[in-house]
Every structure is written in C-alpha cells, then in structure tokens.
Amino acid sequence: MPQLTCKNLTLGYEGKTVISGLTFTVNAGDYLCIVGENGSGKSTLMKTILKLKTPMSGQVILGDGLTSSEIGYLPQQTVVQKDFPASVREVVRSGCLNRCGFRPYYNKAEKQMAEENMEKLGIEQIAKHCYRELSGGQQQRTLLARALCAAGKIILLDEPAAGLDPKAAVDMYALIEKLNAEGITIVMISHDIDAAVKYATHILHIGAQKVLFSGTTKDYVQSEAGHIYASGGSQK
Amino acid sequence: MTEIIEKLILYFQYPFVRYALIVGILIALCSSLLGVTLVLKRFSFIGDGLSHVAFGATAIAVAMNLTNNFILVLPVTIISAILLLRTGQNTKIKGDAAIAMISVGALAVGYLIMNMFAKSANLAGDVCTTLFGAMAILTLDDGTRIWIGEYPIPMKVFMCAVLSLLVIAVFMIFYHKIFAVTFDEDFSTATGIRASVYNLMLAVIIAVVIVLAMTLVGALLISALVIFPALSAMRVFKNFKAVTICSVIVSVVCAVFGIFLSILVATPVGSTIVVVNIIGFLIFSFAGFVRRGFSG
Numbered sequence: 398m399p400q401l402t403c404k405n406l407t408l409g410y411e412g413k414t415v416i417s418g419l420t421f422t423v424n425a426g427d428y429l430c431i432v433g434e435n436g437s438g439k440s441t442l443m444k445t446i447l448k449l450k451t452p453m454s455g456q457v458i459l460g461d462g463l464t465s466s467e468i469g470y471l472p473q474q475t476v477v478q479k480d481f482p483a484s485v486r487e488v489v490r491s492g493c494l495n496r497c498g499f500r501p502y503y504n505k506a507e508k509q510m511a512e513e514n515m516e517k518l519g520i521e522q523i524a525k526h527c528y529r530e531l532s533g534g535q536q537q538r539t540l541l542a543r544a545l546c547a548a549g550k551i552i553l554l555d556e557p558a559a560g561l562d563p564k565a566a567v568d569m570y571a572l573i574e575k576l577n578a579e580g581i582t583i584v585m586i587s588h589d590i591d592a593a594v595k596y597a598t599h600i601l602h603i604g605a606q607k608v609l610f611s612g613t614t615k616d617y618v619q620s621e622a623g624h625i626y627a628s629g630g631s632q633k
Numbered sequence: 634m635t636e637i638i639e640k641l642i643l644y645f646q647y648p649f650v651r652y653a654l655i656v657g658i659l660i661a662l663c664s665s666l667l668g669v670t671l672v673l674k675r676f677s678f679i680g681d682g683l684s685h686v687a688f689g690a691t692a693i694a695v696a697m698n699l700t701n702n703f704i705l706v707l708p709v710t711i712i713s714a715i716l717l718l719r720t721g722q723n724t725k726i727k728g729d730a731a732i733a734m735i736s737v738g739a740l741a742v743g744y745l746i747m748n749m750f751a752k753s754a755n756l757a758g759d760v761c762t763t764l765f766g767a768m769a770i771l772t773l774d775d776g777t778r779i780w781i782g783e784y785p786i787p788m789k790v791f792m793c794a795v796l797s798l799l800v801i802a803v804f805m806i807f808y809h810k811i812f813a814v815t816f817d818e819d820f821s822t823a824t825g826i827r828a829s830v831y832n833l834m835l836a837v838i839i840a841v842v843i844v845l846a847m848t849l850v851g852a853l854l855i856s857a858l859v860i861f862p863a864l865s866a867m868r869v870f871k872n873f874k875a876v877t878i879c880s881v882i883v884s885v886v887c888a889v890f891g892i893f894l895s896i897l898v899a900t901p902v903g904s905t906i907v908v909v910n911i912i913g914f915l916i917f918s919f920a921g922f923v924r925r926g927f928s929g
Contacts, residue, residue, distance in 0.1 A: 477673055
C-alpha cells in the first residue's frame, strides 16, 4: 500500500481552481519531485498534503502505517525567521515537540535524537550558533534536522535549494539523496529540473491547471512534458 | 547617599509601598516574558491597540461605579485580543488597519463615556491616571481588602499577584510550544502542534498582561513595558532562552529602579519606569554594538 495517495484532488483558493484532477501515489522509499511553473499549485499541493489547507474536492489518503504527525516538513523560510534569536539546537529540538504531547519539556531520548540528527547533517559544531547568522545552506540543514526530528519516514521539502549558492545547493541535494538512501521517502518541490531528473525516482509535472506528467523519471525524460525542459527549458 | 537610603527605608515602612514594589516586580516579570514573541510575530501593535481597548473598558467600569474594574476590563480585553488575532488571518480589513480602528475607536468612546458619566470632580486627573498610570504609587490601593489569614491585602494587589503568577506558570509550562509556534507556525501545524490553540492562548495571556500592566504604567505606556526589555535583550543575546531570561531580568531591574527613582524624586511611576527602560535599551544597544565590533 502506498504511503501517500492523492485522489482526484482539486486545489485552489478563494473559489478559483488552480489545478484539478490531481491523482498520484507515493510509495515508501520513493523520491518524488514536483515540478511546474510558478503559480501552478506546487506549494498549495504540499500544504494540502500537510493538512494546512483543505482541498476543494478529492482526498489525501495516508497508508502503510503513516500518520499525519509522522510527516516531516521543510518549509520555505519566513520573514519572522530572518531576525529570530534562536540557537541551532533550539530550532532542531523544536522538531521533537509533537512527541511530547502534554509534557512541557523534552525528555532525554528527544534531546538525544536532536543531537543525532544534527550530527547526521553535519551541524553539530554550530549547535550553539545563532540561526539568523548562519549561511543559507546551514539554515536549510538546521530546518532539515528539525524535520527529521519530527518524522522518520517521509519528508516534504519546499524548494530546499532556493536561494543557495551552487555549491551549497549541490551539498543539499547530496544530503537529501543520502537520507533517501537510508529509506526516508522524499517529496520535493523544485524549480531545478536538472536536479529533479538527476536525483528523483519519480516526477510529477503540473501546469496549466492539470497534470502534465506523473510517473518515473526514466519515462519523464522520454515524455512530451519532459521535452519542454530538455529542449532549453525556456518554460522555467 | 545615606540620605537616600534613609528616605527609602522610611517609605518601605508603609505596607502600600511594599505592595507597590511586589506588584511592580510581578507585572514587569510577566509583561517581559511575552515581549520576545510579540516582537517577533510582528504583534507589537496589538499590545498597543489592546491597551486602548482596556482604557475604554475602564471608562465604562468607572461610569458604572464598579469598585473592582478587573471584572469588566479583563473579559472585554481578552475578547478583543481574540478577535484581533483572528482578523489578522483572514478578513477584508487587514490586521494593522483593524488594530488602528479598534484602538482609536476605543480611546474616543472611553473618553466620551468618562466625560458623560464620571462623577469625580477631577476628571482630567482620572483620565490622566488611566492613560499614564498612577501619579504616585499610593494609588495602587483603592481601599478594598482581601484577608489572607490575618493579613489584609489590598484587592488590586492580590489580583495582580494571582494573575501574574498564573501568566508566569502558563508561560513556563508552554515555553517550548510558544517557541515553536513563534518560530514557524506552518511547521508546527504540519507536525501536529495545534498552533491555532496556542495563538489563542497567547492572545489571552497578552490581554491579561495588558490589564495588569495598566495598573502600573497606564494604558498608553504598556507597550513600552512589553517591548523594550525584549528589544534590549535581543541586541545582545542570540538564543531564545537567553533572550527570554535576559529580558525578564532587564524588565525587573528597570521596574525596581524606576519605582525607587519615582519615590526619591517624586515623579509618576509609569513614565519613570519607561524612561529607565529606554536607558536600558540604549545601554544594551551599545553593548551589542561593541560585542559585534569585537567578534568582527
């Protein structure tokens, strides 16, 4: 059974449809990349999967033992975070909060988990540093570590390489690939079609209010939608 | 110097001065706790707007001749806080406009009601006290008493103490959740933290803090008590815990200093405390500047 099934979703806001007929599945261990133009509904789709938004029609079904609190999320940065006085450790630990329930403070296991995830992403040396003073790549790693604390099975990433310099972006993709190799399902929004084709196992291409392509990367490269990108990628 | 100490000792023989100090410290403590969250969530002006609502409610309480105006002011302010935070999210009138509208409206209505119904001979004095806080710390005591064992505690002092201890307790219990919701609301919601519930809780706490602080510094100066300590602390410290602890310390120190100063030079308590806070902010800004200078 797939971990995530989207069935005939219609998304939009304020009564306007952005995309309809959205149907796809994500299996455990998949690396799905969602590509499409600005405004095609990529972020809305992700927020719908996370239950931050309700779809206009259709369903998001979780399966394979996945519950909604086991989905990790790497959002785009917000304005608030730009001058937020928080240490890396504080931010990463906040990912454990959904395990706490009504317990007001973190227990040993949760603190340990935060440390392990910081180590995994190579940010343990900067644990005490202030989040707002880090480089873009370090900030993304911090948020990724937090997402890992929140969920060990599936992670949704919203443009993880946006605003990073080329080297940091490559590092970021390598890190995500490593996590995927360890068995974590990845669902990623990206503008970067080259990276999508290079790393993802599956591609979902949306645009013009419908699904242009949904399937494996291998098929995508051969497909019509894929050709738009391959031939110069003028349609960003 | 001995003269100053003698004067202070003389004053502190009166119970009402001691009460004023205790209440001042408690209010300073709980108002600074939420400062960081409010500043970071861009909610600074909500505090200001709410304080005007509290002023309007106080005017109504005065007109109704309520001895304990908390009974009216607190619920009205809490409801306004909840409404304001709701409108911030999704309505036709955008957040800041809604705040401006409510705050100015409440101010006008409050003054109007005070003028029409107040029986006091000294109307200007009453308005001034509600806006800028007590002229001297004496006015914290309104005559009503609550008996704890054999000690008569002024009602207002008792209410202030209970409410501020409540705010502090709630903040400590939900510290990590408040942090998470402030830092990233979407992430919190996505991973199963009920962010909307915590936002609601924040709104209620803000309202309580504002009503409390109004007794100390008056409606117009409350924001200073909430925001200055947080901004001072954020100049120098770089993690949430340190900023929170520092802003509490700054706030309490400034309040104590301000109260002493107002006794010694006979100035209004509220504005004296705020001025001390401003000086504190300047010192911290300088310290932050120096610190950054050294670390490159």
